[in-house]
Amino acid sequence: MSERFSPLGTLGAMHIESIAAPDLSWQEQALCAQTGADFFFPEPGSSVREAKRICGLCEMRSACLQYALANDERFGVWGGLSEKERLSLRRTHQQ
Numbered sequence: 030m031s032e033r034f035s036p037l038g039t040l041g042a043m044h045i046e047s048i049a050a051p052d053l054s055w056q057e058q059a060l061c062a063q064t065g066a067d068f069f070f071p072e073p074g075s076s077v078r079e080a081k082r083i084c085g086l087c088e089m090r091s092a093c094l095q096y097a098l099a100n101d102e103r104f105g106v107w108g109g110l111s112e113k114e115r116l117s118l119r120r121t122h123q124q
């Protein structure tokens with residue numbers, strides 16, 4: 030469908046489709062999918078300790094963190110890092 034509307038032609042459309050539909054297969058093995066999202070998106074000021082503990086046991090941690098950084102996820106715990114920790118990591122790598 031995006032090819033039909035793409036001024037870039039087929040290759041451009043394929044690129045756009047890959048951006049629009051990132052590989053989320055890692056989420057099938059995400060431990061947080063078994064525990065629920067509450068730990069990972071706590072109320073402001075609440076502890077993220079339990080979320081980080083679960084992330085520490087998750088085999089998808091690296092893929093999860095890469096996804097969060099690539100997609101500029103601003104809220105919650107992803108890949109074992111809080112919002113502030115991801116922002117700090119991003120700033121460190123931009124220097």
Ligand code: SF4
Pocket residue numbers: 059060061062069083084085087088089090091093094106107108109
């Ligand atoms: S690293 Fe944490 S947030 Fe990411 S998939 Fe695993 S449990 Fe979920």
